[in-house]
Amino acid sequence: MHHRGTDESAPCRRSGDVYADSKVEGERAVANYIGRGGPEVAIVRPGFVYGPGDRQFLPRLLDALSTRQFMYVGTGDKRLNIVYVDDLIDALLLAGSTPAAAGQAYNVTDGTETSLRTFVGFLCEQLGIPAPTRHVPPPLARSVCYASELVARLRHSKSAPRLNRGRMRFLYYDQLYSIDKARRQLGYGPRHTYREGLPLTLAWYQQAGLLPAVS
Numbered sequence: 581m582h583h584r585g586t587d588e589s590a591p592c593r594r595s596g597d598v599y600a601d602s603k604v605e606g607e608r609a610v611a612n613y614i615g616r617g618g619p620e621v622a623i624v625r626p627g628f629v630y631g632p633g634d635r636q637f638l639p640r641l642l643d644a645l646s647t648r649q650f651m652y653v654g655t656g657d658k659r660l661n662i663v664y665v666d667d668l669i670d671a672l673l674l675a676g677s678t679p680a681a682a683g684q685a686y687n688v689t690d691g692t693e694t695s696l697r698t699f700v701g702f703l704c705e706q707l708g709i710p711a712p713t714r715h716v717p718p719p720l721a722r723s724v725c726y727a728s729e730l731v732a733r734l735r736h737s738k739s740a741p742r743l744n745r746g747r748m749r750f751l752y753y754d755q756l757y758s759i760d761k762a763r764r765q766l767g768y769g770p771r772h773t774y775r776e777g778l779p780l781t782l783a784w785y786q787q788a789g790l791l792p793a794v795s
Contacts, residue, residue: 620682622675631665632784646792653752656697661755664777674766
């Protein structure tokens with residue numbers, strides 16, 4: 581589903597996406613633990629985390645772009661909920677040192693309304709490759725997504741299909757979350773937009789020999 585300024589007051593619901601549902605169940609377990617007299621806990625909900633050391637989120641995107649396999653679902657104007665790793669660490673430290681944060685949940689992003697097209701375009705500019713132009717209609721992408729997941733389950737596949745509900749969240753659905761609560765209660769102020777964070781991240785990949793070959 582789309583999120584366009586969703587804040588922490590919105591209920592956490594299962595969506596059928598295994599990864600996202602695991603986060604919902606994790607929060608419920610933490611809430612139950614607190615309710616039984618457990619220690620003080622603050623819940624931090626980061627967006628897509630990228631930065632030096634990331635071997636999950638950005639590497640997959642880099643691989644798809646460098647091999648010209650990336651396609652937008654729809655127009656590519658969907659909004660991201662990205663956060664640079666150093667800003668996430670700042671938020672975690674603030675949540676852990678602010679007494680009023682006990683029992684609270686906080687969305688953590690870079691605070692911008694960056695579109696997927698803008699993010700990908702800047703990334704391609706940094707890599708020196710053409711930005712992707714191919715699109716897939718959302719109804720077709722959804723059909724492929726559910727069919728791929730069904731086939732993967734029937735085959736007991738140990739790896740996720742190339743298009744699944746988790747990737748649809750990144751490629752199509754607006755994922756714009758409000759961080760006003762973190763700003764107000766924690767004093768959180770993100771220091772990196774994609775324009776500051778991506779060059780630092782790519783420099784680390786280059787030093788580590790992890791940049792994909794551009795075809």
